[in-house]
C-alpha cells in the first residue's frame with residue numbers, strides 16, 4: 001500500500017495545459033476514480049503516476065519518496081505500478097499463463113511456485129482453466145481479467161485502470177465491477193480508476209476526483225460529491241438533477257429556507273452561502289408530484305424501466321426538472337412538485 005502525493009503538477013502539450021497545477025493526495029489503500037469530460041486530463045494523470053510520462057512542473061511522491069519531478073524520473077518498472085488499460089497491454093500471441101508469469105519470471109520466481117501462484121490468481125479472477133488459452137482467443141472481459149491477474153501476481157502496490165470496461169457489454173461490466181472491488185479488498189493496493197461512467201465511479205471508489213480543463217474541481221467521497229457538489233460544474237456533471245434559480249429567505253449554518261416559483265422549501269447548504277439570489281440543485285429522487293409544491297408544467301415523459309422520467313418546466317427557469325413517477329402525467333398538464341431535499345450550490 002502506497003500513499004501517492006501529487007503536488008503542483010503541470011503537464012503542457014504545446015500551449016495547452018493538460019494538467020494545470022494539480023495537487024492531490026491518494027491515501028494508501030484508497031480507491032479513487034478520476035471522473036470528467038473527454039480531454040480533461042485523466043489519462044495524462046495516470047501516465048504520470050505510472051511513469052510513462054514526466055511532469056513539466058511539480059512533484060510526485062510515493063510514500064514520501066520522489067518518483068518524478070522536473071529533474072528526476074523513476075522508470076515505470078521500478079515504481080511497482082500495475083496497469084489495466086483498455087488497450088490491454090498484453091501479448092496477444094502468448095497464452096494466458098505466459099502473460100501472467102512475466103512479472104514473476106523477472107523476479108526469479110519459476111517452476112512449481114510460479115505455477116501455483118498462476119493457478120491461484122486465475123481462480124481469483126474467475127479464469128480457472130484458461131491458462132493455456134491464447135490471449136487473442138479471449139473476449140474483451142476475459143482479457144481485462146488477465147491484465148488484472150498480472151497486477152495481482154506482480155503484487156502491484158498501485159494499480160491504475162484506464163477506462164477498463166469501455167468496450168464491454170452491460171452485464172460483463174457489472175461482473176467486472178464486482179471483480180475489481182474484490183481484488184481491491186484482497187490486494188489492498190492503492191487504486192486509481194479513470195472512467196467516463198459515473199455509475200462505475202460511484203459504485204467502486206471510496207473517493208471521486210471530478211476534473212475539468214486540467215484541474216480538480218472536487219475530490220471527496222461519492223456520497224458527498226453527489227449530495228453536496230462544490231460548484232455548478234460538479235453538480236451538472238455527476239448524477240441527474242436540475243440547477244435552478246432561487247431566492248434566499250432565511251437560515252444559514254447548514255440549512256436555509258428558499259423560494260422557487262413562489263413556493264418555499266428547505267435546502268441544505270454549506271456555511272459560506274447566503275442570499276438574496278442562490279442556485280439550487282434538485283435531484284429526481286427528492287421530488288414527487290403532490291397537491292402542493294412548486295408549480296410546473298409537464299413537458300414530456302419517457303419510460304425508463306420501472307418508472308417514467310417526467311420532464312417539467314418551471315416558469316422563469318432555464319433547466320427542466322426531472323421527476324420519476326410510477327404513473328406518467330399527461331404532457332401539458334399543470335402539476336405541483338414537492339421537494340424533500342435540495343442543495344444550495346456554493347458559488
Ligand SMILES: Nc1ncnc2c1ncn2[C@@H]1O[C@H](COP(=O)(O)OP(=O)(O)OP(=O)(O)O)[C@@H](O)[C@H]1O
Nearest residue numbers: 013016017018036037038039040041042043044045
Ligand atoms: N501526446 C499528446 N500530445 C498532444 N496533446 C496531448 C497528448 N496527450 C494528451 N494531449 C492533450 O491533453 C489533453 C488531456 O488529454 P487526456 O488524454 O489526459 O484526457 P482524458 O481526460 O483522458 O480524455 P478522454 O476521456 O477522452 O480519454 C487533451 O486536450 C489532449 O488532446
